[in-house]
Amino acid sequence: MRKFMGIVLLFIVAWGIFVSLREIPFGEQKSKVGKYYIEKGEEDTGASNIVTSVVVNYRGFDTLGEVTVLFLAAIGLGAVLATFQRKEKIKVEPSSLILYTGCRFLFPLILLFGSYIFIHGHLTPGGGFQGGAVIASAFVLVYLGCRGKRINKVGSNITESLGGLTFVVLGLVGLAVGGHYFLENFLPKGEFNTLFSAGIIPLIYIAIGFKVGAELSGIIDQLVEES
Amino acid sequence: MIIIITLLVLLMLLAAITALIFKDLISAVIAACMVSLIAAILFYFLQAPDVAMAEASIGAALVTAVFIIAIKRTKRYEE
Numbered sequence: 001m002r003k004f005m006g007i008v009l010l011f012i013v014a015w016g017i018f019v020s021l022r023e024i025p026f027g028e029q030k031s032k033v034g035k036y037y038i039e040k041g042e043e044d045t046g047a048s049n050i051v052t053s054v055v056v057n058y059r060g061f062d063t064l065g066e067v068t069v070l071f072l073a074a075i076g077l078g079a080v081l082a083t084f085q086r087k088e089k090i091k092v093e094p095s096s097l098i099l100y101t102g103c104r105f106l107f108p109l110i111l112l113f114g115s116y117i118f119i120h121g122h123l124t125p126g127g128g129f130q131g132g133a134v135i136a137s138a139f140v141l142v143y144l145g146c147r148g149k150r151i152n153k154v155g156s157n158i159t160e161s162l163g164g165l166t167f168v169v170l171g172l173v174g175l176a177v178g179g180h181y182f183l184e185n186f187l188p189k190g191e192f193n194t195l196f197s198a199g200i201i202p203l204i205y206i207a208i209g210f211k212v213g214a215e216l217s218g219i220i221d222q223l224v225e226e227s
Numbered sequence: 228m229i230i231i232i233t234l235l236v237l238l239m240l241l242a243a244i245t246a247l248i249f250k251d252l253i254s255a256v257i258a259a260c261m262v263s264l265i266a267a268i269l270f271y272f273l274q275a276p277d278v279a280m281a282e283a284s285i286g287a288a289l290v291t292a293v294f295i296i297a298i299k300r301t302k303r304y305e306e
Contacts, residue, residue, distance in 0.1 A: 051277045125276035133284035140292040
């Protein structure tokens with residue numbers, strides 16, 4: 001009876017979602033602001049990836065909020081896990097040679113790919129968050145594949161702090177030089193669709209990439225340490 | 228194209244149902260990881276490569292790792 005009620009409720013919820021989604025006109029331009037971003041985005045920001053120009057340039061302040069939320073989550077996890085202190089050291093079983101070699105071979109390649117994603121954030125799909133997550137997944141591979149290896153905690157904390165600091169300082173410099181709003185694009189736009197273009201967008205994405213990568217790797221490091 | 232998307236959605240549903248059914252929690256986590264991976268492919272087909280990248284790296288890699296670490300600390304089989 002309980003299962004039957006569950007299935008009936010599930011179908012009611014699914015029907016509600018279906019009806020509400022059917023009314024949304026996907027693929028049609030309804031709002032003026034979306035149209036503006038698509039038409040004027042390249043000219044205003046110099047970034048050929050319009051998503052990046054919205055995330056970092058038009059809505060840069062929101063991105064700062066997102067980064068802060070992630071930072072608070074990492075701090076909260078650290079504070080919760082710091083109360084459990086394990087007394088005895090557990091013996092770590094070494095992984096097999098094939099797994100160890102494979103993980104060590106793949107690790108720099110994944111790091112390179114993550115860096116590529118956030119450095120080219122203004123040209124190709126992706127950006128700081130995605131690149132940082134890819135870098136953190138490289139660290140996950142090493143943690144699960146090569147047992148006993150750890151990241152340098154002090155280095156990771158310094159990277160994280162420097163990333164956040166760079167973001168805020170760039171925003172304040174934009175406010176001081178441009179004089180209009182926080183995170184104003186004060187550097188020259190450069191030639192469209194080349195690596196050195198779009199002003200401060202690549203710099204901010206590099207800072208975010210380092211920050212997110214260090215934070216997510218730190219979270220994984222704390223979880224692995226407790227297990 | 229619509230056939231591929233339909234097949235992927237059906238596969239995603241199948242993976243989600245198997246994730247609920249499995250008693251071995253590691254297998255259930257791998258099935259949940261498959262749901263994320265197919266969602267990433269679907270995002271790519273729907274012309275949202277940025278979201279696809281985030282979904283693939285966070286949903287398929289990091290969340291799976293966190294779940295596996297949690298299962299390692301507790302029990303592997305559901306009772």
